Amino acid sequence: xxxxxxxxxxxxxxxxxxxxxxxxxxxxxxxxxxxxxxxxxxxxxxxxxxxxxxxxxxxxxxxxxxxxxxxxxxxxxxxxxxxxxxxxxxxxxxxxxxxxxxxxxxxxxxxxxxxxxxxxxxxxxxxxxxxxxxxxxxxxxxxxxxxxxxxxxxxxxxxxxxxxxxxxxxxxxxxxxxxxxxxxxxxxxxxxxxxxxxxxxxxxxxxxxxxxxxxxxxxxxxxxxxxxxxxxxxxxxxxxxxxxxxxxxxxxxxxxxxxxxxxxxxxxxxxxxxxxxxxxxxxxxxxxxxxxxxxxxxxxxxxxxxxxxxxxxxxxxxxxxxxxxxxxxxxxxxxxxxxxxxxxxxxxxxxxxxxxxxxxxxxxxxxxxxxxxxxxxxxxxxxxxxxxxxxxxxxxxxxxxxxxxxxxxxxxxxxxxxxxxxxxxxxxxxxxxxxxxxxxxxxxxxxxxxxxxx
Ligand code: HEM
Numbered sequence: 161x162x163x164x165x166x167x168x169x170x171x172x173x174x175x176x177x178x179x180x181x182x183x184x185x186x187x188x189x190x191x192x193x194x195x196x197x198x199x200x201x202x203x204x205x206x207x208x209x210x211x212x213x214x215x216x217x218x219x220x221x222x223x224x225x226x227x228x229x230x231x232x233x234x235x236x237x238x239x240x241x242x243x244x245x246x247x248x249x250x251x252x253x254x255x256x257x258x259x260x261x262x263x264x265x266x267x268x269x270x271x272x273x274x275x276x277x278x279x280x281x282x283x284x285x286x287x288x289x290x291x292x293x294x295x296x297x298x299x300x301x302x303x304x305x306x307x308x309x310x311x312x313x314x315x316x317x318x319x320x321x322x323x324x325x326x327x328x329x330x331x332x333x334x335x336x337x338x339x340x341x342x343x344x345x346x347x348x349x350x351x352x353x354x355x356x357x358x359x360x361x362x363x364x365x366x367x368x369x370x371x372x373x374x375x376x377x378x379x380x381x382x383x384x385x386x387x388x389x390x391x392x393x394x395x396x397x398x399x400x401x402x403x404x405x406x407x408x409x410x411x412x413x414x415x416x417x418x419x420x421x422x423x424x425x426x427x428x429x430x431x432x433x434x435x436x437x438x439x440x441x442x443x444x445x446x447x448x449x450x451x452x453x454x455x456x457x458x459x460x461x462x463x464x465x466x467x468x469x470x471x472x473x474x475x476x477x478x479x480x481x482x483x484x485x486x487x488x489x490x491x492x493x494x495x496x497x498x499x500x501x502x503x504x505x506x507x508x509x510x511x512x513x514x515x516x517x518x519x520x521x522x523x524x525x526x527x528x529x530x531x532x533x534x535x536x537x538x539x540x541x542x543x544x545x546x547x548x549x550x551x552x553x554x555x556x557x558x559x560x561x562x563x564x565x566x567x568x569x570x571x572x573x574x575x576x577x578x579x580x581x582x583x584x585x586x587x588x589x590x591x592x593x594x595x596x597x598x599x600x601x602x603x604x605x606x607x608x609x610x611x612x613x614x
Contacts, residue, residue: 170393170607172236173217174293175381175526176350178494179234180221181295184325185306186400186522187313188601190289191246195316200247200614202312203237206292207611210235210309233305234295237611238398238603240264243289247614255386260530261397261602271535273543273566274597283321284402284599290317291400291603299326323402325496325522334434338405338497338519339424339594342434345451346475348376348490358452380533381492381526385607393607396526399491399534401600402498403521403562406592408514413591417577426577427560429469438465441581460550463582468575473542473559491525491533498522520595530602538562562595 173179191199212220212234220231241262244252253262260268266277266285277285292309296302310319327335334342349355382394410427417423425437435445438459455477459465465472476486499519527533541547542559557575558564570593576586 165392167392167394168215168218169213170388170391170609171214171382172395172605172608173212173214173234174236174494175396175492175605176214176378177217177221177354178344178347178492179212179217179236179295181234181302182297182327182329183299183302184293184295184496184522185302186323186325187292187294187306187310188283188288188290188320188322189292189313189317190287190320191243191317196246196248198316202316203247203611204614206235206237206309207608210305211237211608211611213608230297233301234293235305236293236605238291238293238605240288240290240601240603242287246289249387256604258397258530260535261604265399265401265601268535269566271539272597273539273564275566277599280597280599281321281402284601286320288320288601291601295325323498323522325498326500328497330433336497337495337521338407338499338515339410339428341424341428341430341432343495343521344493345430345434346471348380348492350376350378350381350492376490379528380488380490381528383528385610387610388607391607391609393609395604395606395610397528397530398603398605399523399525399527399530399600400603401523402598403523404517404596404598405520406516406594406596407519408516409592410594411514413589413594417587417589419577419580422581423577426466426469429465429471436465436471437469459582461584462556463578463584466575466577467548467556468558468560468563470559470561473547473563474537476541476548489533489536491527491537494524494526495521496524517596520598523600526605560591560594564593566597 212232216232217234223229224231239247241252241256241264249255256262260271265272265274268274269276292313294302294306294309313319328338330336330342335344337343349358381396383396385391385393385395413427414424417426419426421431422437425431425440429438430436431440434451436451436454438456439446439454456465456472462472467473475490497519498521499515501513501515501519525534542563545555545558545563547556557573560575564570572590572592574588574590576588579585579587
């Protein structure tokens, strides 16, 4: 009956499930003074003609599964408090209770440990009112629609910047990030058929024992659209961050450990193919319980998966919680890589080239609370060198991938890596910062009726 519910028509796509398109265009805009009615009219037409509802997304997914018919170009639209005010909603800060959203990312530097906006890319450092996302597997189709929409948009809005994402896939079709690791494995699953597939694929007989529970409650991401109260209309808070990756530094750190593939697996917490390092030994995967059906209870000292590894920092899976329900911090991650490698090495761009910049991740996430989800993970876990607070051989340090992405010339940091599989002995290694934050913003993805009724 979930599929019959009319709230699906009113909800924008990409929130409860990723749109899955390989190419994305992100148009950041600032409305010009005096064109309020033009902006409202344009948004209304966009909502009626272009925005992809979640129902439409599901229909297209089913058509693709059955007949391989490609869907329409995917579109979604997001507003900041500045955008709401411009459109006539002066009470936006009272309607939304999220202090992070109300303040904007540039006013949360201390919380996220972000660089001064003067060091962000200029287009993202400006005052942003809205973002339009256009996505398709066919880059030409996407570009054609983007051009059509931009021509009209430029009449009443200044374009802060346009960002482009493009998926990198391995031979299995899994999406990679620029360090070469499969990304997007650990996700809350909101659709019953996705949960059924997950259970069947991994031979799981008892979801009750899974410390990562994929049967997530939609409350993790959906909140009622405050301007459409009682109308079965929902939206979601949306975080966008452009994170540049220094692939050369990362690959050198991996090599300097002298542990082969295990070196990188200690940094990420998963091997390149996504297998969790805590579930492997010299022979490979120990347990076929699935790439998400695990926790760290067998590894309190971090001898198998270091506490500073990115996936252990960002989701400690019931490790040490003084009563905190870690599941309430889970977000729906929807990032996509940006930047291109040299086309001459297209067959294996990840291993053939090691750019020091110009490539990275357009990090995106949906959540019901930016404070309790994105910011909590970044601040209380990733940037906190003393998390987790348990006795361990050495101080943990910040998340080795995204901890403190703020400093312009960051000092090297020291980590103590296990010296072999499951080892209590440690190898110290000094690494540079791999990821630099280049800018971003907090948005709300309003319900479609709100946009249609402007
Ligand atoms: C998981 C890479 C930024 C939160 C992962 C995974 C990779 C990865 C390879 C493993 C795949 C998976 O478990 O789904 C990166 C890179 C980043 C980045 C290269 C920056 C350039 C971020 C940021 C956050 C974040 C900014 C949040 C503040 C997470 C979470 C998981 C994850 C929550 C899943 C952990 C789990 O449930 O086990 N990331 N990530 N990541 N990342 Fe990131």
